[in-house]
Amino acid sequence: MPEAKRALITGITGQDGSYLAELLLSKGYQVWGIIRRSSSLNTSRIEHIRRSSPEQESNFQLVYGDLTDSSSLNQILQSVQPHEIYNLAAQSHVKVSFEVPEYTADTTALGALRLLEGMRQLGVKARYYQASSSEMFGQTEADAQKETTPFHPRSPYACSKVFAYWITINYRESYGMFAVNGILFNHESPRRGETFVTRKISMAVARIKAGLQDKLYLGNLDAQRDWGYAGDYVEAMWMMLQQDQPEDYVIGTGETHSVRDFVEEAFTSVGLDWRDYVEIDPRFFRPADVEYLRCDPGKAKRKMGWEPRVKFHELVKMMVEADLEELKAR
Incomplete structure (x- = not known):
């Protein structure tokens, strides 16, 4: 061998x-x-x-x-x-x-x-x-x-x-x-660090759904990313x-979504309206922010045959469901 x-x-x-x-x-x-x-x-x-x-x-x-x-x-x-x-x-x-x-x-x-x-x-x-x-x-x-x-x-x-x-x-x-x-x-992913905005959102949604948290405080909701x-x-x-x-x-995926889109998708996945729970906190704004990123993954697909399988809405739902499961297991 x-x-x-x-x-x-x-x-x-x-x-x-x-x-x-x-x-x-x-x-x-x-x-x-x-x-x-x-x-x-x-x-x-x-x-x-x-x-x-x-x-x-x-x-x-x-x-x-x-x-x-x-x-x-x-x-x-x-x-x-x-x-x-x-x-x-x-x-x-x-x-x-x-x-x-x-x-x-x-x-x-x-x-x-x-x-x-x-x-x-x-x-x-x-x-x-x-x-x-x-x-x-x-x-x-x-x-x-x-x-x-x-x-x-x-x-x-x-x-x-x-x-x-x-x-x-x-x-x-x-x-x-x-x-x-x-x-x-x-x-x-569900393994994302808890200080990153996506995991912060999915954890907060799970906790709010479980009645353990009242509000989610965020910074720039308009920043757009290719997730x-x-x-x-x-x-x-x-x-x-x-x-x-x-x-x-x-x-990357070639698609762009705002932090607001991520928030809305996460709350919608558990049947809640995000506007009832999210508040803006200036402490979470960066000294210099990046407003917009979107990938052109054409070379990776053309030369390696790589393309992403998990869609944006599936990713958000996966993260929220994993955090709900983690809360239940405690």
Whole structure:
């Protein structure tokens, strides 16, 4: 039997990392995930993998490391010798990045550089995936953003992602590495972090429906995003590393919806009128906001055959129902 492929995932405890780990394990990979050392384990999204069958569990390993610490990354690269590396870790909250800009840059921008430079120095011939973000487009004039659309980042997070994007291309062009960027537009799921607006909405709707909460306070309801399902998007990540040539791709649905649309869809799914429960709070406005993003995913469909399966209304309903179930289980 051929040797199982080894994949190394940073950010494995996050939304995307957990879905990607499931996908790779289902394809027979050995999956290694990097986690940071802390006093409490933040592994809730991957606990079901750790508790699964003995065979699958043996193909799933967690190792301690940190994107701000090159020595730990180099040690992991040397011991694992991965065939594929997925760099998903970041300080990924846009609003928080205004409050901790230096830390955001250290993890999100320089973290990518540390991984790539570690691969180069150690001669690790893995294929490398960099998680880039539609936030890099920022204040864009394009009706739909594609691979050639210029960037205008509007937050420390987005600026850090632009650095990571270009350093990935730099290492590809300078050293012949198979290194690619997946510029993913907003993608959500029941595993989305509770501080992100979509999950904040779905949790509030569940709590209001259950009589545990009276109001939902939000910021800019007019911001428009291209929202898809994270489970679909991790498949695109994997497909990018299976191509003959390393290329960058934008990944999204091609549809745009406002925060107001998300709110209305969520409340409607439980038979409530959102206007009775939602209030605007200026605290939730960003210093500089991105008003509109919409993906042109034509290249991904044309070259890889990738397209999203879960529709917007299905995604919102899935998230609300999952939060209702979680409340019942408590």
